[in-house]
Amino acid sequence: MKKFFVSFLLSVCLLKASADEGMWLPMLLGQQVYNDMVKKGLKLTKDQLYSINKSSLKDAILIFGGGCTGEIVSNEGLIFTNHHCGYEAIAGASTIEHNYLQDGFYAFNKAQEIKSQLTVQFLDKIVDVTAEVEDGVKGLAWVDRVAKMPDVYKTITDKVLDKDNGLSGRVYSMFKGNQYIMYVYKTYRDIRLVGAPPENVGKFGGDTDNWEWPRHTGDFSIFRVYATKEGKPAEYSTENQPLKPKYFLPVSIKGIKDGDYAMIYGYPGGTNRYETSYGIKLKNEIENPSLVNLRAMRLKLMHEQMIKDPVVKLKLASNYASIANYWKFFDGETKQLIKFETFNQKQTYEDKFLTWAKGKPEYENIFNEYAKNYATWTPYSKQRQYLNEGILGSSLTVFAASLIGVETNLVKTGIPAGDIKKAIDAAAIARTKFLDSEDKISDEKILAQIAQLFYNDIDKSQHPIGFYEGIKATYGDLREEQTYKKWAKDVFANTLIFNDVKWAAFIANPDAGVLQADKAFAYASAFLKNYNLKYASLYTAFINKNAELGRIYLKGIKEMNPAAAAKMYPDANFSMRVSYGNVKSYTPRDAVHYDYVTTAKGIIEKYKVGDYEFDLPAKQIELLKKKDFGQYIDKGRNDLVIDFITTNDITGGNSGSPVIDGNGNLIGLAFDGNYEALSHKIAFDKDLNRTICVDVRYVLWCIDKLGGAKNIISELKLVK
Numbered sequence: 001m002k003k004f005f006v007s008f009l010l011s012v013c014l015l016k017a018s019a020d021e022g023m024w025l026p027m028l029l030g031q032q033v034y035n036d037m038v039k040k041g042l043k044l045t046k047d048q049l050y051s052i053n054k055s056s057l058k059d060a061i062l063i064f065g066g067g068c069t070g071e072i073v074s075n076e077g078l079i080f081t082n083h084h085c086g087y088e089a090i091a092g093a094s095t096i097e098h099n100y101l102q103d104g105f106y107a108f109n110k111a112q113e114i115k116s117q118l119t120v121q122f123l124d125k126i127v128d129v130t131a132e133v134e135d136g137v138k139g140l141a142w143v144d145r146v147a148k149m150p151d152v153y154k155t156i157t158d159k160v161l162d163k164d165n166g167l168s169g170r171v172y173s174m175f176k177g178n179q180y181i182m183y184v185y186k187t188y189r190d191i192r193l194v195g196a197p198p199e200n201v202g203k204f205g206g207d208t209d210n211w212e213w214p215r216h217t218g219d220f221s222i223f224r225v226y227a228t229k230e231g232k233p234a235e236y237s238t239e240n241q242p243l244k245p246k247y248f249l250p251v252s253i254k255g256i257k258d259g260d261y262a263m264i265y266g267y268p269g270g271t272n273r274y275e276t277s278y279g280i281k282l283k284n285e286i287e288n289p290s291l292v293n294l295r296a297m298r299l300k301l302m303h304e305q306m307i308k309d310p311v312v313k314l315k316l317a318s319n320y321a322s323i324a325n326y327w328k329f330f331d332g333e334t335k336q337l338i339k340f341e342t343f344n345q346k347q348t349y350e351d352k353f354l355t356w357a358k359g360k361p362e363y364e365n366i367f368n369e370y371a372k373n374y375a376t377w378t379p380y381s382k383q384r385q386y387l388n389e390g391i392l393g394s395s396l397t398v399f400a401a402s403l404i405g406v407e408t409n410l411v412k413t414g415i416p417a418g419d420i421k422k423a424i425d426a427a428a429i430a431r432t433k434f435l436d437s438e439d440k441i442s443d444e445k446i447l448a449q450i451a452q453l454f455y456n457d458i459d460k461s462q463h464p465i466g467f468y469e470g471i472k473a474t475y476g477d478l479r480e481e482q483t484y485k486k487w488a489k490d491v492f493a494n495t496l497i498f499n500d501v502k503w504a505a506f507i508a509n510p511d512a513g514v515l516q517a518d519k520a521f522a523y524a525s526a527f528l529k530n531y532n533l534k535y536a537s538l539y540t541a542f543i544n545k546n547a548e549l550g551r552i553y554l555k556g557i558k559e560m561n562p563a564a565a566a567k568m569y570p571d572a573n574f575s576m577r578v579s580y581g582n583v584k585s586y587t588p589r590d591a592v593h594y595d596y597v598t599t600a601k602g603i604i605e606k607y608k609v610g611d612y613e614f615d616l617p618a619k620q621i622e623l624l625k626k627k628d629f630g631q632y633i634d635k636g637r638n639d640l641v642i643d644f645i646t647t648n649d650i651t652g653g654n655s656g657s658p659v660i661d662g663n664g665n666l667i668g669l670a671f672d673g674n675y676e677a678l679s680h681k682i683a684f685d686k687d688l689n690r691t692i693c694v695d696v697r698y699v700l701w702c703i704d705k706l707g708g709a710k711n712i713i714s715e716l717k718l719v720k
Helices: 002-015 031-040 083-093 130-136 142-158 277-306 310-339 342-357 366-389 395-402 404-411 417-437 440-457 467-475 481-494 500-508 512-517 519-534 536-560 600-606 618-625 696-706
Strands: 061-064 068-072 078-081 120-128 167-174 179-188 190-196 221-227 261-266 577-582 586-589 592-594 597-599 641-646 658-660 666-673 691-695
Touching: 031 577, 061 078, 068 083, 068 261, 078 190, 078 666, 083 190, 083 221, 083 310, 130 142, 130 179, 142 167, 142 536, 179 221, 261 666, 277 310, 277 342, 277 366, 277 440, 310 342, 310 417, 342 366, 342 536, 366 440, 366 519, 366 536, 395 404, 395 417, 395 440, 395 519, 404 417, 404 512, 404 519, 417 500, 440 481, 440 519, 467 481, 467 519, 481 519, 512 519, 519 536, 597 600, 600 618, 600 641, 618 696, 641 696, 666 696, 691 696
Parallel strands: none
Antiparallel strands: 061 068, 061 120, 068 078, 078 221, 120 179, 167 179, 190 221, 261 577, 261 658, 586 592, 597 641, 641 691, 658 666, 666 691
C-alpha cells in the first residue's frame, strides 16, 4: 500500500503543481491557474497582472543588480528591495567616518542620495522564439547544437537590441530545452541609495537566524532609479531626473491575518524540480557536504578577524554574507532531502516512467545513459568542489589566477605590444581593488588550510603534478599542519602581488619567468591548469549529456500524462515568475506550532546588548518598549508586526520580491525560506514550505520612527 501511494503521489507532484507549488510565467497564465488564484483571494484581472499594451503589475517589478528583485513604490522611481540585496552598495558607500552599513542611512532630500554602481532592468515584452531556435540548430547532433546555440541566441536578440533606449533581449530555455522564450529588458544605469536601516536591524539574527522561523529581521533597503528628462536610460548625471514609472505599487498598512491571499512577483534564480535520482545521490553524498565543510572553514577564519576589527568587518562584510547565506542553505538542503527520502521517491517515479517507456526507443534506454554519464564524472566531482569552494576560496588565489591571462600573452609569440600593455593595465587596476578588499590574516589561514584539505581529501592521482612534492621538499611533512602554515606564510611574505616595488618592476618590464616564479601565481596556476587540462572537458561532457537527456526525459514526462502536463511550470531560471498562496501558520514537528507573524515583543526577547547578531540601536529598543508604533501598529495584537510567513513558492533571486495582496497592494518583502523546507530547489514540500517576509509596516516604521525620514513616507501611496 505504501509503495503504491508513494508512486501515485510522485506522479502527481512531478507532473502537476500541488497546493501552492509553482513559479508561473505571468504572461502565460493558464485559465486553470488563474481560476485557482481567484479562489484563493485574487481580485485582479489577468490584464492587471500582465499586459503588454497597458500598464500592469509586471511594470513595477524589476531585476535589482545581478541577482535580486525590486519593486517600484512611488511615481518618482523609488525602489524597495532587501537589505542583503543592497548590502554591497551600502558597504561601498560606507567609510569608517560615515559607516552607513553599521549606522544606517536615509536621504532627507534627493540631493543626499548616493550614487551606486547598480543597474536595474524592467521587462519590456516577451516573445516565444522556440521555432527560430529550433530552425537554427535543426539536424545537429547535441554537441554541435550546444556549440551553435550562442550564435542562434545572438541572431534572435540582435533584432531587438536598441542601445539608445537601453533595450536588449535574453533567450531563456524552458522545460529543459523544450521551449525557448525571449525576454526583452530595458536597463537603467543611474541607481542611487536612498535609505537603509542599521545593519543590526537589516541583518538582525545574523547567521543564527538565517533560514529560520521565527524571524525578526528588518531586511529592506531603498534606492531610486534615475533617467534623462525624456525618461531614457543614461549613465549617472546630475542632470538626470527620477524615473516616472509605468506602474508603481500602493503600500497597504491595513495588516494581515492568517489565510490572507499572498502573491509574489520576482526573478527566482534556479530550481531543478525535474532532477533525477542520480543527481540527488551526487548532491547528497559529494557536492553539498564538500561545499558546506569548505565554506564553514572560510567563515570561521574570516569571522575571527571581523569581530576583532571594525575595519576588517567592513572590508569583508559583503563577501562573508554571500558565503554564509548558501553555506547554511546547502547544509539544510541535504538534511531535508535525506529526511524526506527524495532519492527513493525519485527512483520510484523513474521506475514508473521506465514501465511506460518500454517499446518506445526514444525513452526506454534513458536511465542507462544517465547511469553511464554519472559513473564517468562522479570520481572527479569532489575535486571540482574543492577547487571552486576551497582553492578559489582564497582572495589572493583568485587574483593570482586572474593573472594567467597576462602570462598567456607574455609566452605566446606574435602578441602585439598593445595587447600586452592592455592586459597589464587591467591587472594593475584589478590589483588595486583586490588590495582594498583583502584581509591578509584570515586569507593566509584559508590558504594554508585548503592546501592541506585538498592534499588529504582528494585522490592523489588528481593532484597537480609536482606541487605537493615541492611543498614537502621545502617546508616538511605533508601530514603536518605546520608545514602548510609555513608555506602560506612564505607565499604571503614574498609574492609580488603584495609588494609595491616588485609589482612596479614587473609591470614596467613584464616577464613571464618572473610571474611563473611567484609563489602565489605558481599555486593558483598549478591547480587551475591541472583542472582545465585534465578535467574541464570531462565536466563539460557531463553537463552537455545531462542536458540532452533532461530534454528527452521531460518531453517523455509530458507525453506520459498529457492532461497533467497542461498544468506544469518550467524550472526557475531568473525569468519573471509569479507564485501565489496564503499567509499561513504551520506545525513543523510534534507539539510545535509557529504563528504566522512575529512582533516587537519577540525582538525585545532576543535583544542582547553588544552581541554580534542580536544587538540593536538603543533608540529602537526605547521606542519599542514605549510601544511608539504610530499608524503602523497592528491593532489586533497591540504590537508592531515585524515579519510574516506565506506558503508561496520562491527561491534565490526572489530576494526583495514584493508580497502583494489580492487587490495588488504591497504588504511585505520576501527575503528567506524556512529551514524545514530547504529542499525546495529540488522538491517542494506542500505542508512545510514557507516564505519569510518582512512586514511593510515594520519597514515604514523603521523609515519613519527610527530613521526620521518622513519625506520617504510622504512619497508613497498608503492604503489604510
